[in-house]
Amino acid sequence: MKKKFTLIEILVVVAIIGILASLLLPSLKKARESARRATCINNEKQIGISFALYQDDNEGYYPIYGTTFEDDISWDDMLSDYDGREISDADKLTEELRIDEYSVGSYLCGSNIQNRDPILIKSYAINDSYSGDSVRGIAGWKDDAGWSTAINDVVNTSNFIILNEVQFWSNKMGSTGAWGEGGPRDFADGLSVAKVESKQKAEDKGGIKGFYIHDSKSYKMNFLFSDGHVKYRTVPSTMGDGASAFYDGSGRNWSYFVDTPWNSLSD
Numbered sequence: 001m002k003k004k005f006t007l008i009e010i011l012v013v014v015a016i017i018g019i020l021a022s023l024l025l026p027s028l029k030k031a032r033e034s035a036r037r038a039t040c041i042n043n044e045k046q047i048g049i050s051f052a053l054y055q056d057d058n059e060g061y062y063p064i065y066g067t068t069f070e071d072d073i074s075w076d077d078m079l080s081d082y083d084g085r086e087i088s089d090a091d092k093l094t095e096e097l098r099i100d101e102y103s104v105g106s107y108l109c110g111s112n113i114q115n116r117d118p119i120l121i122k123s124y125a126i127n128d129s130y131s132g133d134s135v136r137g138i139a140g141w142k143d144d145a146g147w148s149t150a151i152n153d154v155v156n157t158s159n160f161i162i163l164n165e166v167q168f169w170s171n172k173m174g175s176t177g178a179w180g181e182g183g184p185r186d187f188a189d190g191l192s193v194a195k196v197e198s199k200q201k202a203e204d205k206g207g208i209k210g211f212y213i214h215d216s217k218s219y220k221m222n223f224l225f226s227d228g229h230v231k232y233r234t235v236p237s238t239m240g241d242g243a244s245a246f247y248d249g250s251g252r253n254w255s256y257f258v259d260t261p262w263n264s265l266s267d
Contacts, residue, residue, distance in 0.1 A: 033111065033214070036109070036110045036111045037111065037214050037222070037232065039109070039110050040109035040110060040111060040123070040165070040214075040222055041222050041230045041232070042106075043106040043107070043108075043109060043123075043124075044124065044163055044222055044223075044224040044230045045224070045228065045229075045230055046083070046106040047079070047083070047106055047107070047124065047163060047224065048162075048163075048224050048228040048230075049082075049228070050079040050082040050083040051063075051079065051162065052228065053082040054078065054079055054081075054082055055150075055151055059150065060150040060151045060152050061148045061149070061150045061151075062075075062126075062138040062139050062148045062149055062150075062151070062162070063075040063078035063079060063139060063148060064078075064139055064146040064147065064148040073092045073093060074092075074173075074174050074175055074176045075126050075139060075176070076107055076122060076173055076174065077091075077092040077174055078092075080092070083105055083106065084105065085102060085103060085105055087102060087174075091174070092174070094174055095172065095174060095175050096119045096120070096172045096173065096174050096175060097119070097120045097172075097173040097174040098118050098119055098120065099117060099118045099119070099120055100118060102120060102173070104120045104121075104122065104173060107120075107122035107123065107124060107173060108120075108121065108122060108123050109123035109124075109165060109167070109213070109222075111213040111214060112167050112213060113167070113205050113206055113210055113213065114167055114168060114169045114171075114203075114204060114205055114210065115169075115205075116169055116172070116203070119172055119173075120172065120173040120174075121168075121169065121171050121172055121173065122166075122171055122172070122173050123165055123166065123167055123171070124163050124164065124165060124166060124224075125163070125164060125165075125166040125171065126138055126139060126162060126163055127161050127162055127163065127164065127262055128140030128141075129254075129257060129262050129263070130142060130147075131254035131257075133265075134254060134255075134258055134263075134265070135254050135257050135258060135262070135263045135265070136149060136263065136264050136265055137149070137162075137262065137263075137264065138162045138226075138264065149264050151226065153264065154226050154264045155264065155265055155266060155267045156266065156267045157225070157226040157227040158225060158226070158227045158229070159225065159261050159266070159267070160225060160226040160261055160262075160263070160264050160266070161223045161224070161225060161226075161238065161261045161262055162224055162225065162226050163223070163224035164221060164222075164223050164224070165213075165221040165222055166211075167210060167211045167212075167213050168199070168200070168204060168211070169200075169201055169203040169204045169205075170201060193208065193219070193246065193247050196208060196211045196212075214232070215234075218234050219234050219235045219236065219246070220232055220233060220234050220235075221233075221235065223238070223261075225261070226264070238260060238261050238262060239256060239257070239260055239262075240256065240257070240259055240260040241256055241259075242255075242256025242257060242260075
């Protein structure tokens with residue numbers, strides 16, 4: 001004779017399943033995000049290879065922002081000859097690339113929730129910090145002309161950041177500016193908690209969580225270093241004595257960054 005389950009027994013089973021599901025789902029979410037972060041790490045490593053290939057053909061220099069404002073070709077455009085995207089010379093001169101014409105390739109992190117259809121956005125920005133002979137990133141503008149650093153001039157390639165994540169609606173493929181207004185030349189002023197919210201536009205999603213997509217509590221992101229390795233660490237941990245500036249956006253004091261991974265002249 002088959003046993004019939006009572007309503008109470010069924011409810012108990014459903015409750016147990018619910019409890020087990022509630023315990024399992026966070027683990028699945030973390031596993032999924034870990035997989036996405038691993039993909040984003042691989043993206044940066046692929047971009048690092050493109051940097052190295054570019055340097056092989058350009059006397060060891062990182063991509064330069066054109067030579068004049070009229071020739072304002074972005075760093076990702078310059079890498080297109082090495083990453084398989086094959087962008088035309090005419091389109092390299094444009095300020096944006098479109099989905100129906102090109103692929104974003106390795107330049108979009110899978111965790112990035114920002115979207116600008118049909119314009120392609122990217123998830124990364126180069127370190128273009130510059131303060132004369134004291135702090136220097138990999139490339140940027142100075143006195144209306146482009147400049148870039150040679151790999152042989154980097155004091156410590158294993159401790160020099162060349163690329164970081166930037167999850168903004170205005171960070172377009174083919175554009176030099178991550179904010180849509182000339183780029184994050186002062187990275188601390190651009191990545192600080194205070195400045196992220198002030199820089200975001202109505203089209204940006206998620207606030208701080210939409211920018212620090214991997215960890216909006218400790219502000220971790222993936223950083224690509226000059227020797228090609230990628231490390232997942234907090235932004236304040238990269239800022240040395242100026243870490244406090246990260247929280248209030250007062251990062252324009254270049255002395256903060258002399259002995260940090262943002263400076264190619266630092267050991």
